[in-house]
Amino acid sequence: xxxxxxxxxxxxxxxxxxxxxxxxxxxxxxxxxxxxxxxxxxxxxxxxxxxxxxxxxxxxxxxxxxxxxxxxxxxxxxxxxxxxxxxxxxxxxxxxxxxxxxxxxxx
Numbered sequence: 001x002x003x004x005x006x007x008x009x010x011x012x013x014x015x016x017x018x019x020x021x022x023x024x025x026x027x028x029x030x031x032x033x034x035x036x037x038x039x040x041x042x043x044x045x046x047x048x049x050x051x052x053x054x055x056x057x058x059x060x061x062x063x064x065x066x067x068x069x070x071x072x073x074x075x076x077x078x079x080x081x082x083x084x085x086x087x088x089x090x091x092x093x094x095x096x097x098x099x100x101x102x103x104x105x106x107x
Contacts, residue, residue, distance in 0.1 A: 028077040044076040072105040
């Protein structure tokens with residue numbers, strides 16, 4: 001497996017685990033979640049991610065964008081305004097306009 005794919009797979013698994021672990025914190029509305037762009041790829045409203053992890057995720061985001069043109073965002077919220085996570089994520093993805101021509105990823 002290529003290094004970028006391995007890093008991306010590990011990143012995705014880690015992000016899913018972190019988001020699952022943070023599910024007990026307070027709910028966030030779409031308006032309360034600030035977009036990290038244009039300077040970063042990560043928004044962590046719960047403070048769950050260590051600063052070193054945030055820095056690594058931002059580095060991987062820069063690498064993915066440079067090598068593939070795909071934009072990504074990593075968002076950690078405790079709960080999503082009572083909406084199913086999938087619906088909330090779809091609304092957030094659309095509101096932020098992640099990626100161009102369908103080339104975006106929200107974790």
